[in-house]
Amino acid sequence: MLTTKKPEITEKIRMSLNKIDSQTFNDRYIGDFLNALRNDLGEIDHKYILNKSEYKNNNDGSFGTLENKRALAEAFAKEEFSWEVLKSNPHIEELTIEIYKFIKNK
Incomplete structure (x- = not known):
């Protein structure tokens, strides 16, 4: 899906990042931000653009840190x-x- 819809996904991400004020998440886990981003991005072909498995989903319904910090550090x-x-x-x-x-x- 990513390769065939890349321009559409890239534009949706750009629009969502412009819409969501990341500063409101300064004192919270990154999962809260990513979940807000995921919800705003929505779905393409009945699949969410941002996979929920990228960040922790706590038992109390809150969201936590990144699951794979090493991959992020390596990409960075x-x-x-x-x-x-x-x-x-x-x-x-x-x-x-x-x-x-x-x-x-x-």
Whole structure:
């Protein structure tokens, strides 16, 4: 489905990300954001665009963290973002510097 509907899916994702205010999810698990995104994206050919198995579904009906953090980290690392891009986020900048210091002191 992804390859044949990629332009349509990409446009739906763009529209949903513009519509949903991610800042309202700052103090919550990413699963809450992903579930809101999933619901907004809806379905194509009777299948949800965003698979619910990507984030934890807690017994109390709330949503939790990502299921496969390693895959996300690997995908992120493969992009090879420039330092200019990375340092634009103070949390990423701080984390990167701390990791560098840790490795340097080993």
